[in-house]
Amino acid sequence: MADRLTAARTPVGHRPGRYVLRTVVTAYLFFLVAWPLYLVGRNAFAGGSASFQDILTDPDVTHALQLTVVIAVVAVVINTVFGVGISILLVRYDFPGKRALNALLDMPLSVSPIVVGLALILVYGGRDGWFGPSLEAAGFQIIFAVPGMVMATVFVALPLVVREVVPVLQEVGDEQEQAARSLGANAWQTFRRITLPSIKWGVVYGVVLSLARSLGEFGAVKVVSGNVLGDTRTATLVVEEKYLNFDKGGAYATAFLLALVAVACIIVVSVLRPKEER
Amino acid sequence: MSIEISNVGKRFGDFVALDDVSVNIPSGRLTALLGPSGGGKSTLLRIIAGLERADTGRVEIEGVDATGLPPQKRNVGFVFQHYAAFKHLSVRRNVAFGLEIRKRSKDDIRRRVDELLALVHLEQFGDRLPAQLSGGQRQRMALARALAVEPTVLLLDEPFGALDAKVRKELRDWLRRLHDEVHVTTVFVTHDQEEALEVADEIVVINEGRVEQIGSPDDLYDRPANEFVMRFLGPVTQLGDQLVRPHDLQLSTGAGDRAGVPGRVTRVTRVGFESRVGVITDDGQAVTVTLTRNELLALGTEVGDEVRIRLAPESPTTTSTTPAQSAPVSLTKKFASAGGANLTQTS
Numbered sequence: 124m125a126d127r128l129t130a131a132r133t134p135v136g137h138r139p140g141r142y143v144l145r146t147v148v149t150a151y152l153f154f155l156v157a158w159p160l161y162l163v164g165r166n167a168f169a170g171g172s173a174s175f176q177d178i179l180t181d182p183d184v185t186h187a188l189q190l191t192v193v194i195a196v197v198a199v200v201i202n203t204v205f206g207v208g209i210s211i212l213l214v215r216y217d218f219p220g221k222r223a224l225n226a227l228l229d230m231p232l233s234v235s236p237i238v239v240g241l242a243l244i245l246v247y248g249g250r251d252g253w254f255g256p257s258l259e260a261a262g263f264q265i266i267f268a269v270p271g272m273v274m275a276t277v278f279v280a281l282p283l284v285v286r287e288v289v290p291v292l293q294e295v296g297d298e299q300e301q302a303a304r305s306l307g308a309n310a311w312q313t314f315r316r317i318t319l320p321s322i323k324w325g326v327v328y329g330v331v332l333s334l335a336r337s338l339g340e341f342g343a344v345k346v347v348s349g350n351v352l353g354d355t356r357t358a359t360l361v362v363e364e365k366y367l368n369f370d371k372g373g374a375y376a377t378a379f380l381l382a383l384v385a386v387a388c389i390i391v392v393s394v395l396r397p398k399e400e401r
Numbered sequence: 402m403s404i405e406i407s408n409v410g411k412r413f414g415d416f417v418a419l420d421d422v423s424v425n426i427p428s429g430r431l432t433a434l435l436g437p438s439g440g441g442k443s444t445l446l447r448i449i450a451g452l453e454r455a456d457t458g459r460v461e462i463e464g465v466d467a468t469g470l471p472p473q474k475r476n477v478g479f480v481f482q483h484y485a486a487f488k489h490l491s492v493r494r495n496v497a498f499g500l501e502i503r504k505r506s507k508d509d510i511r512r513r514v515d516e517l518l519a520l521v522h523l524e525q526f527g528d529r530l531p532a533q534l535s536g537g538q539r540q541r542m543a544l545a546r547a548l549a550v551e552p553t554v555l556l557l558d559e560p561f562g563a564l565d566a567k568v569r570k571e572l573r574d575w576l577r578r579l580h581d582e583v584h585v586t587t588v589f590v591t592h593d594q595e596e597a598l599e600v601a602d603e604i605v606v607i608n609e610g611r612v613e614q615i616g617s618p619d620d621l622y623d624r625p626a627n628e629f630v631m632r633f634l635g636p637v638t639q640l641g642d643q644l645v646r647p648h649d650l651q652l653s654t655g656a657g658d659r660a661g662v663p664g665r666v667t668r669v670t671r672v673g674f675e676s677r678v679g680v681i682t683d684d685g686q687a688v689t690v691t692l693t694r695n696e697l698l699a700l701g702t703e704v705g706d707e708v709r710i711r712l713a714p715e716s717p718t719t720t721s722t723t724p725a726q727s728a729p730v731s732l733t734k735k736f737a738s739a740g741g742a743n744l745t746q747t748s
Contacts, residue, residue, distance in 0.1 A: 298485035301452050302543075304472040305479040306499035306550055316498075320489040 167379035174372035183353045191358040195337035198276035202333050206284025214292040231281045239278050240346025267349035275343035280336040284329030291325035331392045335385040403428035403586045409458030411444055418444040420610040431580045433601035434590045441610040442590045443558055450479045450556050463553050478547030482559040484539040486531035492542050493527040499550035517545040537568040557589035573600055594634050606630050623717050631719040638689040642721050647691035649716035652708045661709035666702050
């Protein structure tokens with residue numbers, strides 16, 4: 124309720140100043156985001172829908188698209204479960220090392236994905252990783268296989284759910300949960316019936332951001348995947364490959380598909396969200 | 402004995418919220434935990450509910466040792482100051498929550514919810530969301546929700562604290578009547594002494610983590626155990642080293658009257674039906690006397706008049722531990738020994 128009050132209180136500034144600010148922001152976003160994205164679309168359709176037909180009939184590309192979706196979905200599921208758990212831990216409990224954990228959670232945002240990839244190889248690499256050879260001996264291949272790619276994707280998208288859910292949990296407070304407990308609900312019933320519905324939109328938003336981020340992950344996945352055609356090559360890697368091989372039509376068409384899914388996610392959420400909020 | 406609290410202590414870091422508190426709360430009564438904010442009364446209530454864990458001591462509810470029990474196993478109803486309404490559930494679903502958890506049959510739940518909504522006068526609001534209710538209605542819903550599970554004890558934490566004065570007064574009367582109807586052992590926390598005196602059968606005064614006094618409203622008002630209780634339960638003024646209620650003081654103007662403390666009227670303020678007369682004693686002590694309008698008219702005092710102050714017979718007094726407050730400097734010469742040693746208390 125309070126945030127709506129603040130929003131309604133528009134600053135009474137100089138009118139010209141406001142227009143200048145508006146123009147600057149619009150121009151900035153236009154040249155940085157809208158125009159380049161539009162050009163990707165235009166280039167993708169430069170030869171009509173021929174580029175799309177090409178990539179969609181290429182079994183290697185369709186495999187890459189499927190792989191991307193599978194990895195993204197698995198990574199999002201993992202990140203959602205752990206993200207909600209970590210958020211509840213951070214907001215509702217006090218424990219030593221809480222600040223350190225909090226800081227650690229921001230690490231994936233600040234570390235370059237390529238570093239993440241290299242780090243994972245150091246730990247799980249099949250030949251001379253710290254943990255990898257023993258896993259490989261037991262029959263689990265992590266690096267240059269799907270598990271490693273999922274791990275890399277989970278790593279880079281880790282904080283997105285947490286950062287969306289934590290503020291919502293803080294705002295909701297724990298009185299409703301206490302009320303549920305006093306009415307006889309156990310921890311799980313309280314979570315499912317009270318906590319989850321009240322953080323629902325934070326979770327949805329976090330999931331969408333994670334999904335968009337996971338679909339688009341490039342650096343970390345490139346390092347750990349080995350980029351094997353038709354096996355561990357994801358959609359973003361296809362874009363790079365096609366671009367470097369002067370297949371610009373294919374590169375732009377694949378890039379357009381990736382961008383389309385991400386934009387669609389965000390549009391769907393922003394259309395749904397205001398309806399729910401009172 | 403319904404709720405037995407023995408030697409309960411609770412600290413938050415260095416702050417001692419409760420210091421070895423023992424209280425017995427009788428069955429079927431309406432008991433108030435009264436005290437200033439931060440005095441530990443809410444903590445005690447939350448410990449009874451199991452929402453907070455005591456560091457030391459025992460809590461027994463209806464003969465069952467509840468010290469280690471989680472809240473959901475204590476069968477207590479808890480009502481929060483800010484309602485704690487389940488925002489995503491309708492009023493009906495809110496009230497039904499505890500019953501759904503207990504897996505009662507649909508028919509049972511419907512019947513019981515209808516009953517409760519009627520009890521709290523929210524029959525026609527069942528399908529609304531809490532956000533569509535006023536504060537008073539939300540609190541009544543929260544009460545129905547707490548009563549739905551037929552708790553052994555009903556605990557209310559500053560239940561009317563977030564409401565405006567008028568609704569507060571209505572709900573207060575309503576809670577009293579409700580309690581007379583349902584007779585569930587009820588404990589409510591309040592910092593409003595008027596609320597406690599008006600509603601409760603029994604009052605536990607808690608301050609700085611300790612119980613100051615336990616008794617009926619009359620007990621506490623007429624026989625305060627100490628200065629704190631005296632001060633907290635109503636207006637006080639100091640006459641000599643005694644704390645007294647301003648309305649227990651009498652004024653006389655007769656020149657022949659030798660009894661009482663001599664002084665001079667400095668101020669007469671009328672507030673509705675009562676009048677406050679400020680008097681400076683000859684010792685320089687500022688005393689407030691409250692008179693009814695008629696008493697003031699009969700006395701006919703005006704500012705500057707010489708009067709004598711007497712304490713009405715059998716009025717409660719406590720000895721003040723703080724030094725007598727001296728009158729504002731502008732009204733009197735600075736007085737060195739503010740103690741009023743020559744006070745003669747008449748009774």
